[in-house]
Amino acid sequence: MPEDADKVRATIIERYGRLARAAQAQLQIVDCEPQQFNDGGFGAAAYSDTGELPEGAVRASLGCGNPVAVADLQPGETVLDLGSGGGIDVLLSARRVGPAGKAYGLDATPDMLTLARANAAEAGATNVEFLHGHIEDIPLPDAGIDVIISNCVINLSADKPRVLAEAFRVLKPGGRLGISDVIADDGLDPAQRAEAEHLVGCSVGTLAEAEYRALLAAAGFTTYTITRTQPAADGLHSAIIRASKPTAPPGIIIRPMSADDAGQVLDIYQAGLDSGNASFETTAPSWQAFDRAKLPEHRHVAADSSTGQVVGWIAASAVSDRCVYAGVVEHSVYVHPDHGGRGIATALLKALVQSTETVGIWTIQSGIFPENAVSLRLHERAGFRTVGTRQRIGRHHDRWRDVVFIERRSTIAGAK
Structure with missing residues (x-):
């Protein structure tokens, strides 16, 4: 981990803890400039199937897309949401994998976990479990997850290679990654990039598309695609990143x-x-x-x-x-x-x-x-x-x- 990783983590946890408490107080929360929030398809605007979800889960949505919609979840699968926040993607995933499947949510912010567990209880979801931990050190064993999703969280990590390596580790052979994130144009001027990241709340920094591809390959994913969805700010875009781990014989x-x-x-x-x-x-x-x-x-x-x-x-x-x-x-x-x-x-x-x-x-x-x-x-x-x-x-x-x-x-x- 980079030397300042602990400081970065503490800042992120404090920031999202504050937002979680605001959501618990029934306030609408926004994690970036309001114009970018709306224009970039952030939050609940990215979803079309939230009618049966608790209002608190929808209100706390801070993502930049809808990874559940592209994850091709199947009944009986086990899914993990990295940076699960208020739990909206976990609850949607739990609905898709059904009672024979399971949906995990992983978050480092205690207040977000409290909010997510309350939302799961209100929704009556029994096939969900929320874990406290960091996306750079996933507290699950090797090769036990069918699908990993994440919604605008990896850009917040100070050690993105470690995040993708951990995702690869916990996926089963043939397992899939389907995440929403914010990416930068290749070659974007550093000052312009920093300003754009500030506007959309990516305080730790985005990856350019070429950087993302290189890290996915280095982690071990053999297929990967990056599809831009909407512009988020000058030189930044919401995107869907799909990848898969190679299949292998038993053992x-x-x-x-x-x-x-x-x-x-x-x-x-x-x-x-x-x-x-x-x-x-x-x-x-x-x-x-x-x-x-x-x-x-x-x-x-x-x-x-x-x-x-x-x-x-x-x-x-x-x-x-x-x-x-x-x-x-x-x-x-x-x-x-x-x-x-x-x-x-x-x-x-x-x-x-x-x-x-x-x-x-x-x-x-x-x-x-x-x-x-x-x-x-x-x-x-x-x-x-x-x-x-x-x-x-x-x-x-x-x-x-x-x-x-x-x-x-x-x-x-x-x-x-």
């Missing part, structure tokens, strides 16, 4: 590869090379060489969700520095020999396809020895096609080897 989490994984990644790499049919290489590279060659946003590991052991990895490299090939990468995928047949390689390939398509990469390619029938079938199932066979292209263990050249052309990225 496995797919997450970003880090330097801490180096030893396990290279051991798995070497085990694959020792099989004789993985690559022309015979010795795994150093971590420094591996790290230089692989694209940061497109290297993922499959890890055991109980022990953290890395059991497989996938990574991509650029095929050329020429701009015409900017959307073409070459990949490698390896699974620990003790963990074959569990669907791990399939899940890793899916994660790579998602992360590359999200940033506009249109072709993934590779070369496979024809003797490696398992890998050829795996890639065929993942949508790769055989381009052709390069005969006697190189010598491996003192004999000439053919290579089957395969590629997957995206139907999404580069389609137009």
Whole structure:
């Protein structure tokens, strides 16, 4: 956390505690300049389905959109609202997931929690629970949440990377993020940005769209979109941010590869090379060489969700520095020999396809020895096609080897 995080938190808690007490006194509360509040679609103006909610929950709404409307909540799911305030989004979520589901609200402001719990009691909602805590340190276990929502709260955090990393941690494989937030135009003049943030109440600062995308990728989300909804002030916009965590086989989490994984990644790499049919290489590279060659946003590991052991990895490299090939990468995928047949390689390939398509990469390619029938079938199932066979292209263990050249052309990225 940044050094001044505690001070920032205290300021935010005091500010929203004051607003919560005003709402409890049946006052209409506004968290930014009135004109921006109305023009930006803040508060209850963003909702169309509040008729059966307690008046206090509607009155205390301070968001910049309606994340529930885009979260695609399904009956029986578990949903978490980061920065739940007076509880409007939790109550709407509880209605959508039904009695078999559950809606959590997390807030750091005791007065807001008191208000939200009173609103839930008035609404008769029995499938809700409000938690006291910080969105940078979510007090829930790993991989237990289907959907995370948040309404104009992440811009208030002094450690936004930590917030998104925590969201990724508590989501189940395949879990979804659907949040409303305020974003800034890329390249906005700092003084203009600060003034606009002051007008809309974003006292800790907004993220530009490019910054948001980079942080979502770094956290491990492989698909993400940012859709602007309404202008909030000069250079700022209300936006809906959607993202998803990679799916994985039971007991496995797919997450970003880090330097801490180096030893396990290279051991798995070497085990694959020792099989004789993985690559022309015979010795795994150093971590420094591996790290230089692989694209940061497109290297993922499959890890055991109980022990953290890395059991497989996938990574991509650029095929050329020429701009015409900017959307073409070459990949490698390896699974620990003790963990074959569990669907791990399939899940890793899916994660790579998602992360590359999200940033506009249109072709993934590779070369496979024809003797490696398992890998050829795996890639065929993942949508790769055989381009052709390069005969006697190189010598491996003192004999000439053919290579089957395969590629997957995206139907999404580069389609137009």
